[in-house]
Amino acid sequence: MNQIRPVGPVATAEPPPGEPPPRRLLDRLRDVLRRHHYAIRTESAYVDWARRFILFHHKRHPQDMGAAEVEAFLTHLAVDRNVAASTQNQARAALLFLYKEVLGIQLPWLDGIVAAKERRRLPVVLTPSEVRALLDGLQSTPWLVAALLYGTGMRLLEGLRLRVKDVDFTRRELVVRSGKGGKDRVTVLPENLVLPLQAQLARAKLRHDRDVADGFGAVWLPDALALKVPSAARSWGWQWVFPSSMRSIDPRSGAERRHHVHEGSIQKAVSLAARRAGIVKPCSPHVLRHSFATHMLQAGYDIRTVQELLGHSDVRTTMVYTHVLNRGGRGVRSPLDAV
Structure with missing residues (x-):
């Protein structure tokens, strides 16, 4: 059974006595984003998507989840939240970055995702x-x-x-x-x-x-x-x-x-x-x-x-x-x- 962990940033297991506590997951995510020279707006967006993903799955730690949970969250955005395709793509990029760069987990190709519809709209133009x-x-x-x-x-x-x-x-x-x-x-x-x-x-x-x-x-x-x-x-x-x-x-x-x-x-x-x-x-x-x-x-x-x-x-x-x-x-x- 998957372990339920607190979220705040997400906590990790208690360290042995005398050792400093490990960095929380969302803090580690920020560290890696800065090491890759991501813009501060991208950093804020990626951290926010990681937090939403964790809360959507009742505060389970991403380490205990995988492709099925990512697919469920992204499908929820398209079906239940009716988000734009660009919004869903940003959430997907954030979660793939979290798993690959922070947790060291390579997720399989996410074939089960219901993709948000691409809305083609003409731009508003003033005379x-x-x-x-x-x-x-x-x-x-x-x-x-x-x-x-x-x-x-x-x-x-x-x-x-x-x-x-x-x-x-x-x-x-x-x-x-x-x-x-x-x-x-x-x-x-x-x-x-x-x-x-x-x-x-x-x-x-x-x-x-x-x-x-x-x-x-x-x-x-x-x-x-x-x-x-x-x-x-x-x-x-x-x-x-x-x-x-x-x-x-x-x-x-x-x-x-x-x-x-x-x-x-x-x-x-x-x-x-x-x-x-x-x-x-x-x-x-x-x-x-x-x-x-x-x-x-x-x-x-x-x-x-x-x-x-x-x-x-x-x-x-x-x-x-x-x-x-x-x-x-x-x-x-x-x-x-x-x-």
């Missing part, structure tokens, strides 16, 4: 007049971030994670680092945003100089760069273009430093501006990326160019915007109009 009305309802940093998303096609976090060194005013381009899939790409810097961005950088420089004078000013650096080039953390080029108004404690290192603006503040500002503008479509910062792609195609740019600007690996992903273009009967006359 140019709706974009103008939305931007008119924004001010200060939310306005600049929203304008940047629409003007460049960046995702929200790509815009907020922009570093000073990746803004090239001479070439009128922005370098997007570690986008979706960990890929870098180059996108356009709109002419209308040159002066506002320069003003934003001037404000960020004053804030950074004050932080340095107060003994702070170090920014989070990717991978092991902080060890290889210790001085880079305080250098101006590595600072965020959109620094937060407050310093905070890094959840991993415990260091106090200034992160970038939180995405929630931009999402709330965009949602409120959309309501004030009378836009009835679901409106989030990501809608501005969809609008950028659609309006670029409407302006006559070829789909390969738009694909590169968006950072899509497969042109078929970009092709969805051609379906948006065909909506509304472009070039087609309804038979009702002839009645």
